[in-house]
Amino acid sequence: MTDDLLVASGLRKAYGERVAVHEVSFTLRRGEVLGLLGPNGAGKSTTVGMICGLTVPDAGTVTLAGGVSLGRDEAGYKRRIGLVPQDIALYEELPARTNVELFGALYGMPPERLKRRADEVLAMVGLTDRAGDKPSTFSGGMKRRLNIACALVHDPEVLLLDEPTAGIDPQSRNAIFDNLEMLKAAGKALVYTTHYMEEAERLADRITIVDHGRVVASGTQAQLFALLPAARTLHVEIAGEPDDAALAGLPGLSRVGQRLDVSVADIARDAGTVLAALAERGVAVRGLASARATLEDVFLQLTGRQLRD
Known part of the structure; x- marks a missing residue:
């Protein structure tokens, strides 16, 4: 028996002669935040793309608890995954609520359940009062929070967040942190990529550092600090x-x-x-x-x- 909810094993992706990701492996447990760190071009976003099914790996597998994978029950796999992409992914001229309901409809959620769930996630990210407004009128931080609501509407077990606080104000950043800590406490499993080291220090239970497409270190923060010649x-x-x-x-x-x-x-x-x-x-x-x-x-x-x- 294992407590692992997600197991990524030997992921590899090349674009021509350039290998973007080479033999990346890690595990993720329920109620855990895994920080995925690396310099620009290290392969973080490509790895996230392979986990959520947007990028087809050249080799390797990603499996959820129960043996569900993209190769076995792709629809069932994707229903258990939520993605907050690096770039804002919203329909700018549709109301915020319609954005959330549209993403939920893609997962085949029944209308009544979808309505209730849209109310819940909009309240969670603090956008209930702006549910009828268009994202084109929102600040960057509000758009980021709406993106999180869209990723959560179908109640996924695993949430992938690719630099979700890029370019936003400290208030929105802290509101997002509060949301993620609440999700972790509820047993959700999160993969979090960021360039902000203080974010990873605050949120991550374990950290995987990748460079040039390879894992160069992985462990708890205490284990990573032990790699330094002086602490x-x-x-x-x-x-x-x-x-x-x-x-x-x-x-x-x-x-x-x-x-x-x-x-x-x-x-x-x-x-x-x-x-x-x-x-x-x-x-x-x-x-x-x-x-x-x-x-x-x-x-x-x-x-x-x-x-x-």
Whole structure:
């Protein structure tokens, strides 16, 4: 028995000689958010496209609990998946409610159930008062929230979100976060792609990082932080101007004026050692602070700092 709701195995997609996705695999459980991260062109959107059935993989499979896949009961598979695409996908001149009902009708929802469900999802994303208005009159954040309502109208078990907060204001972003956390608490499974590391840190239970179409790391945030040579940084304010010779031999140290940044694995264990080493060298310490590594530090360590335009 397994708790996995979705299993992606060995996904591959090439466009001519360019391999966009190569042997990408991961699992997703009920009530879990999986962050799918990677630089531009890493293969995130192509992977999402293969999971939702918009892109046909050259190799690999995606299977839902119960053995349902695109190759076996495609209609049943797609009824269990919801997609919030990277680009806004709405009928701009149709009222918001009509947009939601149109997407629900594509899944064959009975009219009465569809009406009730449209009310529910519009209320969830805070658009009840604008249900009769056209998306062409909406802000970017409202359009993003309406896209989420359209993806949820048929009550899918798995929700795929491809950069759902791109180009929106902080209020709309936080409203979307609240919606996603509520869906997670209700047992929905979410795949979330983003370029905003702080979003992944807030939302994701596990993270898969892809680069050049391959998985380069996967695990919980704690497991990813363990891949760094140092998990924290000591910021030491020093007095005077010690020469470089006095600071030689201290590993993981960089200096900016009268501040020393020292990379350490464990603050409680290593802070005393660093301070003792400075005292031995006659370096007077005026202040001490610490900062933990971030998911961005992990991301750059694994994918590099080269631009991906």
